[in-house]
Structures are given as structure tokens and as C-alpha cells.
Amino acid sequence: MKTLSTRILVILFLLGTQSCKKKIAELEYKERGTLIEYNLKGTIPESGIVPRINEFDAQDIVQNGVNYYSITYRTIYEGKQINSRGLLLVPEHVDSAYLIAYFHGTQIPINLSAFYESKYETPSNYEGQGNNFIETRNIGLAWASAGYIVFLPDYIGFGATENKEHPYLAYDELFKSNIDGLLAVKQFLAEKGITYDNRLFLSGWSQGGGASLSAHKFIQEQYASEFTVTASSSLAGPYNLRGFMDDILSRKDEELITNNIFSWGLYSLNKFSPELKRPTDQFYSYPVYDQYSAIFTPSQIPSQTFKAYFLANIIDGSDAAMNQVINRNTFSSGWNPVGKVFLHHGDADEIVYYYNATDAMEGLGNAGGDVTLYTYLGGTHLSDVGLYTQNTLNDFNALK
Template identity: 25%
Template sequence: MMLKKIIFIISSIILVLSCEDSNNQNCELYENRGNLISYELISEFTEGAFKILIEDYYGFDASQFNIQNSVKVYKVIYESLGADGKPTQLSGAIYVPQLDKNQSLPILKTSHYTITKREAVASVSPNVSPQSILGSMQGYFSIYADGIGYGESKTQASYVNKQASAIAGVDLLRASKEFACENDIQLNEQIFTTGYSAGGYGTMAFHQVIDEEYSDEFTITANAPLAGPYALDQMAKRIFGDNIYSQPYYLGFALWGYALATGDNEALNRWVNPNYRNPILTMYNGEYSGEQINNALNDTMSVLLDSQFLSDFLGDGELDFKQYLKDNSFVYGDWKPNAPIHFMHGADDETVFHFLMKVGVDGLEANGSKNIQSTSYPGDHSSAAAACMINSIEWFNTMKQ
């Protein structure tokens, strides 16, 4: 009798362990790209902490927000591709709402604005992503990809490059599903995506690449691109034509990114005047801030850039560069997104020019998209950011399940 009892207990233990192994195996949804390698809790926000963060850090009025829940933030490391297209490990952050009742959550994917310092990302400091914070405190399962060259990744990828901008987010989306499975978090099928400035570019890249390459796996519910450069060639033409540009580090990043993406190592020698080549070649390594790079460059294009290059670009020359910019824009191909898109932009934006919003709308509508709208808010690139971010989440809330 005792022997039978022992056998029964051992069998029960084996059954439990096998079930646990089976559950863990079921959560390993991806073997390579998107495979979740590790995660750790890095921060937690209570309602009181949210109010302090909103008012003291972001400078918003906390009374405008419907704070519904506390949030735990996790740093995640997952498998993806690097700047060279080879397998690598990337990092990101997942903001998990702490709800009183068990319910399925929509995903909110946020693309980050222009950063040049490797540590200025959500996996290091979760408060760098206001939209992730604002969404997660209203019940969204928010995900933020640090991107190639940031956080755990040491090799920088091309700036405003469609594939480089999208891939880290696609694979984090996969890894977040493994994370949710391992932590018994239910996700519904909704995927909202947004981002400000370079994040506006990133959310468009993410949306287009999902539509064209991963539509059998994911479907975008809605997209709110905020103050992004949707037609890179037209933005460059405006910068060069105006001659004065207040954020030359954006431009230097784009020129450096072209050389990196195409292998045209002589491009900077042709385009950039000698005094400014070395800063562009050496300062986008994750160690310098945008302000430091600005101080090393020049806001006058005729001083920063070669006169022949400016003449050729504003005329009929530099065809390869112009084509690269068009290929990495969103208004020249045949992409016809079906998901609703709501562009938002500061009316007085002279950094990422306001006219680019209309270019984005017109380009997608010309391709036959029907669910496109746009809203302008008072302010420039800095002062309109809060209104764009707040209202993007409010718009998503009208569709949230």
C-alpha cells in the first residue's frame, strides 16, 4: 500500500512538471527573430507617482488624465537583426497595466523620437516615453523598442531608414507576445502604433512593413503619426533652400545614415565641408547628445555643406541620394493602408515642417486610402508635442476594446 502511495506521488510530481514544461514550451512562440531572451522588472508607477511624473517631469496638467491603474515596467532583451542584417540581441521596455480584474489588453507600440545617446531609452529610463506611460496607465499593454544602436545594442543603424526603423519594433512585438504568455497576460488582437518626430517616421515605417511583409502575422488597428518627416526628399529640399536650420544634428544623422546604408563612403567628402566631416563621422556613436553634436556642426547650410552639392540637390543632380530619400519615404510608392491613420502636427513647426503632414495625407489618399485624417495644434516642434501625444491616446481610446 505504501509503495502504491509513493508511486502515485512520484507520478503526480512528474505530471505537474511535464505540464509546466509544456506551458513554457507553448510560450516559446519564436525560435529566432522575436525570441524573448530575458526580462526584469525595472520600475513601478502608482497613481501618485504618475501625477508627480506628469506634472513635474512632463509639465502636463495631471487633471487632464484618466489614471486608471498602476503600471509595472520591464526591461526585455530579445532576438532581432542588427545594422548589418545579421542576428543580434536588442532591448526594449514593456509597460504592463496592473488591473483589478483579468481582461484582455490592446497593444500600444511607441516609436521613439530622435536620440543620439545610447542610454536615453526606455529600458534604462522608462519615463523617456510619455506615450507609453500615458497609454499604460489607461489599460494599454505598451511596448517600446530601444532600437538598433541603443540600449543593449552597440552598433548604430541608419537614421530615417524604413527597414532599420521597423525591424526592432516587429521583433519586439513578437517578443512581447512571449512575455505575455509567460506572465499569464491576455492580449486581444488590437495593435495601436504611434510616435513623435522621428517616432512619427518610425510608426509609419512599422505600419508599412507590417502591412507589406507581416500581414499574415499582425494587423494594425490604428496609427497616429505625430510631427514626422513623411517625405524625406521634400524635407531636405526645404532645409537646403531655407539655408538656416536650427537642428543640424538631425541633418548630419541623415547624411551619415545614407553613407552607412549604401556603403557610399565618399558621400560625406562630397557633401560636407572639411571642418564638419569628422563630427558627423564620429559623434553618432551613442556617446554624444544632440546639443553636443549641434555645437560641433553649423546651422547655416552654405557653411556646413559643399556649395556644389547644394546646387546639385536643389537642381537636377544628386539623383542617387534623392532616390534613396524617396525610397525611404511613405508617399511615393503604392502603399494603401486600410487601418485608420490620424496625423497630428504643430502648426508652427519649423523643425519637422508642418507641410509634411499634408504631404503624408495627400500621398496616402492618392493611393486610395480612405481612413486618413489630420489635426494641427498650436505650437512648434516642442510646444505642440504634449497636445499631439495626449490626443493620440484619446483617439485610440475611441477604438480600444
């Protein structure tokens, strides 16, 4: 049996070895959005698409078999270059592209076989299964079989970057890897000889709904020469982050099922916003060392999760820096979308409240946007994937 000191030496050696490996494997500089590699993982024939879609009857949608690729691209994370990955779904025999970016919903970044495994919802891990990968199968495959090329980024914190913390609800940070993935997709299309005219459709569910609408704003402001946003279609997204935070704070002494989201969101906003980056003991009432301890709070009551003066300073506005970051990640008003905006929401959504959709409808409409709201009566956060997929396809088809 090895002595304790021997074991420590072995561990130190292994750590040193890993350190050397990291130094050797440092990334050569490349422009953000550079396509690093792509791999054809498989093909699902037309006859195999419908059995993989279980949220609705896709018989009338399916028209093509689908090739699925993992795609690796250069992006940036906390100011440093990193490779990230996504899934690209390409209908067979396509020679011109109608491109959809689909941003997936919230995934808890853990892999515990007895509890939950995010790897089975991470798009680039898809191997053609008929189970798990709910969004990839029911939304991505449906649209790809209908003739669209669909890009589904993993996000930083999942797949190839699962050792990094995910910028949850920090949409300005999340956008960086998503836009770099789209730039890499353009290179893929060029290499494959697929004609593409820069028109882009954006979409997403839940967290991805927020990513979709925020990307609509960021692309028209920063990447208009690369992409023209024809439309965005978002399901149950937290567009009004300001309203969500204020709502939680108004009920800070209640037990709330959204407290974990609130906690993770504040942790990420603090970590990924240059003007914040505060020690977590300045605002948490219990030890928080990483995103996992922020997600798994000891209480579902916000006032027992955060220090009283921190919450009070957000409520009364004296925490100007935190409020500025929250406002910066709110997209329900204050900008005029170029291209159409379609919002989809169940009016009984218990996770991302319905007012996110009505506030965005009003705020963006007042700014001059062309906004349509689909309200699903009695719909919850999980109930309307099929309706969203079919209605979005109809709307996008009308804009081709």
C-alpha cells in the same frame, strides 16, 4: 612610473583580452524577434502615476498601476545578429492586451553630464523616476495606466547597443529592430497568458512619428500575418523626407537650425543603404569619421557642410542612388494605409515643418487612406505633447 612602451603593452594586452571576450561572447544564432529575457524592474501604483506626468493633468486618464519591464530580444544590425532592448509597460491585473508601440523622438547619442545624457531618455533605463524620461512618463505611463500595454523600443544606438551607430532617419533600417521587438513582445504576452488578437496601435513623436507612419506601411506589407495595424497616431514626424531634403537644399546658403539633422540624416542614409556606403570625403566638406562628427557640424550652413557638387547632384537629380534612398524613406504619399491614420502637428513647428503633416494628409488621403489631421494652432515642436497624448488615447479607445 610605467614607461611609454610598458603602457602600450598593457593597452595591447587589454585590447587582446577584449577581443578574446568578444569571440567567446559571440551570439548563438536565434530567429529574429526571439525573446531573450525580460526583467520586472518595478511597479508604480495608481496613486503614483499622476505625479509623474507633468505635461498635462492626467487625473481622468489614470485607472491602473503599472508594472514596468525591460525586455531583450534578438534583432539584426548591418547584417549581423545583435540583442537590443526596450521597455514594456503593463497595467496591473490585465488579462487581455490592447498593444501600443510607441517610438520615441530624436535623442543625441551622447552621455555628458555637463551637457546632456541620452541614457536618461532611453526607455529601458527607466527606473520609475519622476524626472527625465519625458516621453516614457508623459505618454507611455499615461496610456499604460489607461489600460494599454505599451512597448517603447530603445532603438539601435542606445541602451544595450549604445556602442553602435544609430540609423537616424533611415527608417527602413530602424524598422528591423522595432518589428523584432514587437515580435518578442508577442512571446512575452504568450508566456504571461495574456490574450492578444494581433491588433496593433502605432505611435511616436518627431523621429518616432516617422517611425510610426513608416512602420504602418512596412507592417501591412511585410508582417500582416503577425499584426493588424488598427491605427497609427504620429506627432510632428518627418513623413515627407523628400520634401525636407528639398527644402534644406533650396536654402543651402542660409544658416539653418536643422542643418545638424540634415547632416546626421544624410550620414545615416549613406551608411545604412546598401546601394550607397560611400566614403564620407565624397560628400562632406570637412572630416567626418562617425555619426558624432556628422551631428556636430562646423557650420549651420549646408553649403559649408557639404561639397557643392554633391548638393548640386541631389538637386538636379543626377545622383540617382541618393535620391532613390531619400524617396524610399518618404512616407507621405504612394501607399494606401490599411487602418486609420491620425496626424498631429503644430503649425508653427520650427524643427519638423508643418507641411509634413499636410502633405501626408493629402498624399495618403488621395491614395484611399482614412486620415485625420489635428492641427495645433501656434504649436511648436515641443508644445503639444499633452494634447497629442489625450487625443490619441481618445481615438484609440474608440477603435477598441
